Amino acid sequence: MIQSDERILRLERSVRHLKAALIAVAGAAAGIAMLGAAPGDPQSLTLRELKIVDAGGTARVFAGTMADNTAGIWLYDANQRGRLSLDTSADGSVRVKLHDSKSKPRVMLSASDDGTGSLGVADSWGKLRFAASTWRDGRAEIILNDRAEVVRLEASTTAEGRADLSLFHQSGAASWSRRTP
Secondary structure: OHHHHHHHHHHHHHHHHHHHHHHHHHHHHHHHHHHOOOOOOOOOOOOOEEEEEOOOOOEEEEEEEOOOOOEEEEEEOOOOOEEEEEEEOOOOOEEEEEEOOOOOEEEEEEEOOOOOEEEEEEOOOOOEEEEEEEOOOOOEEEEEEOOOOOEEEEEEEOOOOOEEEEEEOOOOOEEEEEEOO
């Protein structure tokens, strides 16, 4: 049980670090935008979108707002494959996604205004294999899925300290479960 608590603490620490990285990237994008302003220009720059290209003219950074009121920053590799995306939605939630060399999301981090935070890791086929979440009511859970995205292990805790652990058959049926008082 101590090992699970340590893992959850490390996961929560990772979430805090990823949030700090999101803020740093957003600040860096704003700083890059300001570098283009000539001396004597206004102290403010207002744009609907910003595209930064490399020396060859290849788009590498895009920041903007969309018609659905989503705002985001996207980073691309030299082959214009999306590798990192940061966005906020109209409801105030924020998401960070790390993409592989085929632009498939592999690591997803999200935080909502309601206090929910989650981390997901997908395999190379884009299937969600690992998910960890904390909820507004104090619950926390970790879920492991198989390649078919069938839940195979679920571990959770309540705000009151009860812990549950369940194992599932590949059909999805529960095969073993344990709940602490």
